[in-house]
Amino acid sequence: MNTAGSTVPILFIGNFLSATGAPRGVCEELSDRLARRGWPVTTTSSRSARLWRLMDMLHTIWSRRRDFEIAHVDLYSGSAFLWAEAACALLRRLGKPYIITLHGGGLPAFAARNPGRVGRLLQSAKAVTAPSRYLAASLQSMRVEVQLLPNALDVEHYVFRQRTRPKPNLVWLRAFHHVYNPVLAVKTAALVARDFAGLSLTMIGADKGDGSLQAARRAAEELGIASQVRFLGPVPKLEVPRCMGAGEIFLCTSTVDNTPVTLIEAMACGLPVVATNTSGIPYLVEDGQDALLVPSDDAAGMADAVRRLLSNSDLAGRLSLAGRRKTESFDWSSILPRWERLLLECTQS
Secondary structure (H helix, E strand, O other), rough: OOOOOOOEEEEEEOOHHHHHHHOOOOOHHHHHHHOOOOOOOOEEEEOOHHHHHHHHHHHHHHHOOOOEEEEEEEEOOOHHHHHHHHHHHHHOOOOOOOOEEEOOHHHHHHHHHOOOHHHHHHHHHOOEOOOOHHHHHHOOOOEEEEEEEOOOHHHHHHHOOHHHOOOEEEEEEEOEEEOHHHHHHHHHHHHOOOOOOOOEEEEEOOOOOOOOHHHHHHHHHOOOHHHHHEOOOEOOOHHHHHHHHHEEEEEOOOOOOOOHHHHHHHHHOOOOOOEEOOOOOOHOEEOOOOEEOOOOOHHHHHHHHHHHHHHHHHHHHHHHHHHHHHHHHHHHHHHHHHHHHHHHHEEEE
């Protein structure tokens, strides 16, 4: 039973696409955990085609309107904003309260271009949550009371090993898409390989089909490190701790990002992190305290940071331990009860 002692029926509106090979989203994990704790949960949508997904969301809201008291809506930028906008309009017509959760590093820029639409939508929600201080601060002018509820994980599933003398085994885990700049990881590895024999780079993630995977493979060939770069493709969520644990240093090369769960997972395993200083990342980690931050698309800067970790055992060990300690505040044992309290407050007020 949940810690609040009671439950309400909930409808989750977002992308439930893990069955099609897509990464398992936070909305999926949250809805499953609430269901296991006795909350009546309905979800939409698992349709892979975008138009059919929108139609399924609206159909579910209408056809299941007697089965839920409150809805939770994921809000992204771009075309996905239209889905949330349409879903919330129907929820208002039905008199159903809803909570909006902000997602994606591109949302602040989208909101700046569309302040009226985004502001009206946020004001219409019973509550608004954000997984990062970055998103909360960026949209504060449109909705002052944004509640911070970080993306959570089961920290105990990630075996911690302090990297005091890391080997040149680099790990990159994200979808192959231009916003995550996988080519930067390959360029970084090629530069570090000049000074550290035996370097390896393991790249893990699904191909989003924009040519980024092919560009990373081509860069590895052109830079002469093709034999040192492994492309594993996507891995199941349960395999992430093992894949992370096999590495020594984690590279986060995003050009735009919010609160990368993969970065938190790497810290939970004890991997020192080298990340781009962009969007929400500096809100999540602090340069020199629990990660090393470099400018976006700066292969030389990222390679220098990796060399520092490989050459300075005190620095590597300190960042490794600090990262693990930070992840303990992201554990589901503390985040899930906060979601339960919020849901009950929004239905009782």
